[in-house]
Amino acid sequence: MPSPTDRYYTDTHEWFKPEGENVTVGITQFAVGELSDITYVEFPAPGKALSAQKMFGEIESVKATNELYAPVDGSVAEINEGVKKDPSLVNQDPYGKGWLIKIKTAAKDFSSFLSAQQYDAKYPQS
């Protein structure tokens, strides 16, 4: 399945989708495939200031613990309470119900990020 084309991608396997003054952040299907069954997400506190390319949380699966990186500077506008209760939502629907956080940001130029096509070419799913 190709990645959705309405958003941007990072080399650390986050996706983000600009919506007004927020960007919604999640992890890609490729990352989900690598992690396997997700058991826990360590979320940042709402309101917390985030810096681009710095860790904003961690995600744990049956196999491994991985760090989550903020794609842009900003602050935590919202965390996904649904995923907090049921981390398997990330496995089931990483681009929809399995989103992780919304970041309030002033960033507008996303040209340095990967498009869906570029991401899929770089990280083909087995």
Next chain:
Amino acid sequence: MDHIVVLATVTIQLQRVARRFIVPYDSPRQRRNKLSQSTGLLRTCFYDFHVSRGAKMVDFAGWQMPLQYRGIIPEHQHTRTGASIFDVSHMGRLIFSGPDALNFLQHVLTRNLAGTAVGQSHYSLVCNENGGILDDVIVSRYERHFLVVCNASNREKLLAWFAAHKGNYNFTLKDETLQTAMITVQGPKAIRLLDELLPEPASDIKHYHFAAQHYLIAQFSVFRSGYTGEDGVEIICGITAAKLGLNFLFKKGADSSSELLQPAGLGARDTLRLEAGMPLYGNELDEQTDPISAGLGWAVAKDKEFIGSSALSKIREEGPRRRLVGLFVEGPRTARHGTNVTLNGKIVGQVTSGVASPTLGRQIAMAYVDAAHAAAKTPLNVDIRGNSAAAVVTDLPFYRRPQ
């Protein structure tokens, strides 16, 4: 009376004829577990099956193996409630034959095989002179040879070790890993299912015993053992028979109860063995670790000499400095391999494996801790990525199947 004698004679002759044609395994020129030219990795003869079932394939000790099909947790749960089939053909299968095979194995294995009957298997360690663990293996006694099943990651190391210690022992060591396949069927419904499918019932085989069986001209061995904490069998056979057998198992397994038999990958195998408190080489066991500290003293003979025996009896006498324990860890975070175990801020040990236990619904870990703090119910802490979580020592295994 006479015709019974004749019949018996004819039967014996037929068996002799049959035996000539029953080759234990496929000849090396026939099918093998093959090296993939594109990846440089070995593929088991079930590779196509894994791919057709949507497996996520990973590099494991030089083999392309299925990590998971549907997901580690559903495969884990299915093994605890139904029956799962695992491809473990990557494991090493070494045949020792010849007049000194037993004596040589007595020299290199920690377990005393003097009283081992034909048809019996033992868990054993292979240690170096210091008592450090080179591998953990299962050794099985056949009429004319011994089979040693070892970890895939240690196969070449062991072959070199055995060659280096061959000395004047008169035996032949044949590595049959590439000419044979190995599957394991595990779960509370595994034995009942196999009783219906195998020529001789699996339930007749005692735990840690095996039976050499054949179906038409295919010969295979059925071992009542496993690495999940569930009842079940491990089966070794030639490649051609293995492929036919797998299709047969699935056809019948699906017929007798829909979806009863499901494939499971290495991911579930790891979480299952961890709940069952079984060590994994590379995590709980390595060359810097001895079997006494690992709680495997029961597999180390006191009544024979072998490589490492004097070092190990010293450790046994003095008591190990640290011990492998189970930990229940509070909170939602998993204590991974290498996580420090602390007491009052002081490091007293390291986690070797940890997981969010799918069966128990809580965090479990195995760890080496200083012997002084290894007693069950000792409260400790684990330092999970900068955050301290409460933990308590518990006896292994975490999970024991209902009897």
